[in-house]
Amino acid sequence: MTLASYDPRVLKSNAPVPGAPDNWKRFFSFNTDAKVIGIQYITVAIFFLLIGGLLAMIMRGELITPENDLVDRTVYNGLYTMHGTIMLFMFIFPVLNGLNNLLIPTMIGAPDMAFPRLNAVAFWLVPIFGVILISSFLLPGGPANSGWWSYPPVSTQNPLGNLVSGEGMWLTAVALSGVSSIMGAVNFVTTIIRMRAPGMTFFRMPIFIWTAWAAQSLQLIGLPALTGGAIMLLFDLVVGTSFFQPEGGGDPVLYQHFFWFYSHPAVYVIILPVFGIFSELFSAHSRKPLFGYAFVALASFAIVFLGLIVWVHHFFPSGVPEWMRNLFMVTTMLISVPTGVKVFAWLATIWGGKLRLNTPMLFSLGGLFNFVFAGVTGIMLATVPIDIHVNNTYFVVGHFHYVIYGAAVMGIYAAIYHWFPKFTGRMYYEGLGKLHFFLTFIGTNLNFFPMHPLGLMGMPRRVSSYDPEFTFWNVVASLGSFLLGVSIIPFLINMISSWVRGPQAPQNPWNAIGLEWLLPSPPPAENFEENVPTVISGPYGYGTGKPLVENQSAYENQSLLEA
Template identity: 55%
Template sequence: MTKVEFPRNTPPDKNKGQNPVVGHAAHPTAWRWQDYFTFNVDHKVIGIQYLVTAFVFYIIGGLMAMAIRVELSTPEADFIDPNLYNAFMTNHGTIMIFLWIVPSAIGGFGNFLVPLMVGARDMAFPKLNAIAFWLNPPAGLLLLASFIFGGSQSGWTAYPPLSLVTAPIAQSMWVLAIVLVGTSSILGSLNFVITILMMKVPSMKWDQLPLFCWAILATSVLALVSTPVLAAGLVLLLFDLNFGTSFFKPDAGGNVVLYQHLFWFYSHPAVYLMILPIFGIMSEVIPVHARKPIFGYKAIAYSSLAICVVGLFVWVHHMFTSGTPGWMRMFFTISTLLVAVPTGVKIFGWVATLWGGKIRFTSAMLFAIGLLSMFVMGGLSGVTMGTAPFDVHVHDTYYVVAHFHYVLFGGSVFGIYAGIYHWFPKMTGRMLNETWGRIHFALTFIGTNLTFLPMHELGLQGMPRRVAMYDPQFINLNQICTFGSIILGLSVIPFAYNVIQSWLKGPLAGDNPWQGLTLEWTTASPPAIENWEELPVVTHGPYDYGHDHVPVGTPEVSA
């Protein structure tokens, strides 16, 4: 891509005259490390703030998960108190969804990459962007502080009437925390939509927009539609808990099923909020490391929008056992099967891109290929549960736990790792160590399958989820799962060491170590404060690898 002088598409020196910790005056080319701990309006700083904060909560949520698995290695409740088990189980799910996957996939990668990919100097509303991030740490602290009052013990779904009678103070703190995270999501999504629609460089046609940006656009629209519904349900639940109302109290005329509708209208699309940005990451990582144009660009782009639309009409498949009438079961069975079609379009597009490519098995590519296998496994079990007759039998069993962990851990977390290995050089100017990356992948892949694959059989045999004590007939499979969870926990160690060591002393990356074609690779590594001295002009597609008119050399760093 060539560079020419281009008018700024955001006001220059937006922080000029402010405190030098926040402003540009004292830092004309780069930020100091201290600036990452301040209220900073640079989209790149905010993206890294999201990623690091989310990873801290990932460690906390992972430790809760390991405590749960150690408890489940025996049928008796002999490791932690059953009430504490319930609190760990509730907050593990809450933290992993609301404070790890969503903030890192959307807030972290989205903030860092979207302005760079569309040729903007920052997000449309930089201060609003910073506010959206700073709503997350208080939300996480609220969740952790709730353990002073016993911790929320009603599961991450917080179904009444259970959520109305167990640890009411902790439950109220849980509700407030999720409302804060939801507000952050709404503010961030509004910013993404306006940035992508209004601030891409004029030379970029819509069929040249990177697929990650299409994914973030679809995700943001979905969040703007669905998140307020969850907020409404949680506010009503908070009123029932503290102000004597009876929206969801059945003994006072309330309707518990209404809460389920409000909750799942957001929380099933929340699966797509977590996975759509990961799909975008996959669409960026695979063509670069396969040195081949993405197969079916328009199909993959439009399938993100299709998932956004159809994903709003599948929530009742979580409620097939909640007294839903037959016609409703039939409608949502069909819609659930339909949403698999645009997802399948993406899978086939990625596989076709890999076919015949000059694949470099970098750590990023290993995690991307690992995601393909994991997500296909989770998708197949999802199709089975989307059919009402089968779902009735496995509902609330470990089959469900196996399904959503293959989708969310095997899908989202593998994708986050792929993104970190791919864009770490751009974020820091340093290369990660590939040997440590391969060790990290091997431990993660083995640990994931050992932990979650046996859960399918546990569910088919009838073991219920969310219990600390179980029938001794399930002990052998549970011990395999626990062993796998230990490997999965240990897998974080080489990753953390690699990131810290490489950030401090890793080999310099250069501006474009992977020889990528999207706009973020046309700026320095790490990018300057306003991204470019001169904004780029788009002269070819983002995935035109192997085309004669695109000058792309040998990657500076090979696997």
């Protein structure tokens, strides 16, 4: 049966039944159940978060004093290169793919992903290129040290000049990461478009589905440019081609276009699903319908369109023509409009609601606070004079980390806590969750806020020693990074202990609205199997009395019995 003739009432997933819910062996196998793959993605991503965080703490240990007195400068260059690469390609993207695997099929009533085997292959590429990346630390020349963007000619000045070198392994890992993410994007977009439950029109989809769809569309459009650029640069390094080598007629700036055409929209690939998480959680934990649902949904694709025409703002100091600077300054500023639509919709949703300040809601509120701050500094950086003034300073580093860690990672934590009971069948410990939030929120702001005054004062980024006038803010930032390192401890204790021996989770602990909450906790292998409900209303009917699906009470009773 083709996707065109898909009927979720009768079609079963190709995924084999993974065994009993407590069968842990399925998490170490080539399993095609999207829920198993989702947990595999998240677990591997958290492992690499620990590695990337450790590298960051070593760097901040170096920067706590002005002198270069902890690690060699070359080692420091490798540390910041690998920190950025691991956190983006090994943590952020895999953990978001994990959430997509858990939530997309269950939220739209599909039994599994459209291409289950492709889904599994996309996951198993992650530990493969992760091992390639980490093993570069063991090479005689050490890991790549030309930054997570790997600009030529610096990246091609490799003394080993072969594939088995830090730079060669970095490029190989990035190319494999691109292939994995493209596989995932094809799967996610196809599943959303072709496998929704009966009655679930586009404007009855949860906002998380809209944002996942938008983000993965960006992946399909932009990621081939980065993947192709990485392969071409690898050829320059290993084979001796001259795609980006000026002495051979190549253009190193062309690589920057390949890189930033994807790598700036990659910020929206990351933040869009987090916007979806905020939309789900603010509505559920405020007990109010999401304000301006249709505008919030369409704003996601407005961000996609504008996100594809902003990349040249990374070139403002490089001598681009004035007309190009002005054009990309305007498009960069315009992206704040659809983003602002979402922020005001969330504030209107929260306003007057019956707020429950549990761990998921606290992380959502903290992420929203950090994102607004990041948005203000983002508007500043969109302005050509300010961007040129603070280019290559710690101001840019602070802004970027407020978006990625302050907003995106806090949103990811919110999602993990919110959906943890559904997909593990266990409740987490609220006290440990709140401790995790406060340590993370305080640590984030102590770590990344000082980078803004440092940048305005003129401290360059990517240095391991600095003028003593920058000492105070660097000490504060380093203490904040150490606090962030400590914050992961209660999270790990909570997740492991709760999953092993936490209280049994009810079917719907938050009284949330959505198809996933009609399923048992944890859901069966093929979700609703033949009994996919027919959707008859939108996803945010809090206080309206409208049921989400036909004969909803029967599904709830059945799920309660099965749980």
